Amino acid sequence: xxxxxxxxxxxxxxxxxxxxxxxxxxxxxxxxxxxxxIAKSNSLDExxxxxxxxxxxxxxxLHFARSxxxxxxxxxxxxxxxEEKRVIDEIAKKGRDFxxxxxxxxxLLKEYKPLNIFVCADHESKVxxxxxxxxxxxxxxxxxxxRHLKQIDKNRASTRAILSETKWGECVNYxxxxxxxxxxxxxxxxxxxxxxELYFGDMQ
Numbered sequence: 285x286x287x288x289x290x291x292x293x294x295x296x297x298x299x300x301x302x303x304x305x306x307x308x309x310x311x312x313x314x315x316x317x318x319x320x321x322i323a324k325s326n327s328l329d330e331x332x333x334x335x336x337x338x339x340x341x342x343x344x345x346l347h348f349a350r351s352x353x354x355x356x357x358x359x360x361x362x363x364x365x366x367e368e369k370r371v372i373d374e375i376a377k378k379g380r381d382f383x384x385x386x387x388x389x390x391x392l393l394k395e396y397k398p399l400n401i402f403v404c405a406d407h408e409s410k411v412x413x414x415x416x417x418x419x420x421x422x423x424x425x426x427x428x429x430x431r432h433l434k435q436i437d438k439n440r441a442s443t444r445a446i447l448s449e450t451k452w453g454e455c456v457n458y459x460x461x462x463x464x465x466x467x468x469x470x471x472x473x474x475x476x477x478x479x480x481e482l483y484f485g486d487m488q
Contacts, residue, residue, distance in 0.1 A: 285381060287382060287389075287393055287398035288305065288398060288399045289384055289389040289393060289401065290383060290402075290403060291390060291440075292402065294432075294437055295410040295411075295433060298385065298403030298464075301403055301472060302383050305383055305476060306383045309481070310381070311380075311381045312375075313385075314384045315384070316334075318384075322367045322368060322371055325371075337443075339439055365443075372389060372393065373392075388443060388444050388447050388448075390458070391444070399459050399460070400459050401458060401460045402453060402457075404453070404461065404463050407430075409464065409465045409466075410433055411429050414429045441453065459483065460479065
C-alpha cells in the first residue's frame with residue numbers, strides 16, 4: 285500500500301495538486317470525505333464538524349506514538365479529533381493506495397511510511413488564488429482575505445502542535461516541499477507524480 289499525505293498552506297493549490305495526482309497515479313483520494321464520514325457516524329452536521337476541526341485549539345500538547353489523548357478545554361473538539369483519527373485508520377486498513385489532504389495525516393499515518401508533501405506559495409499568489417476562486421456574488425476585501433489566510437494557517441499549526449513536537453510547515457518534516465508560486469498546478473502534477481513513483485520504487 286502506498287500513501288501520500290499532502291499538507292498545505294491555505295490557498296497554495298495543495299488540494300488541486302493532490303486531486304490531480306490521485307487521477308494520474310490511480311490512487312483513492314480523501315479530503316472532505318473524512319468530514320462526511322465523521323458527521324454521518326455521529327449524526328452531526330458536516331458544517332459543524334468541519335468548522336470545529338478547522339479551529340485552533342487551546343490545549344496542553346500530549347504527544348503520542350500509538351496512543352491518542354488530549355488535555356483540551358473543549359471535550360467536543362477532542363472527541364472530533366479522535367473520530368478523525370478513527371476514520372483515517374479505517375481508510376488505511378483497506379490496504380489501497382491513497383492520497384489524503386491535510387488532517388495531519390503525515391503524523392497519524394506515520395507507521396505506514398507515507399510520502400509526505402507540503403505545498404506552499406508566496407503571499408501574493410495565495411491572495412490572488414482566493415480572489416480567482418471567490419464564488420459569484422462574493423467580493424471579499426484584500427484585508428479580509430489576508431486575515432483569513434493568516435488565521436487558517438495559524439489554526440493548522442496549533443492543531444499539529446497538539447499531535448507532535450514537529451512544526452507544521454517546517455521543511456525537514458516532509459519529503460518534498462512544493463512552492464507553487466509561478467506554476468500552473470497541472471504543469472506540476474506529472475513531475476511530482478513521477479517523483480512519488482520513484483520514492484515508492486526506492487522503498488521496495
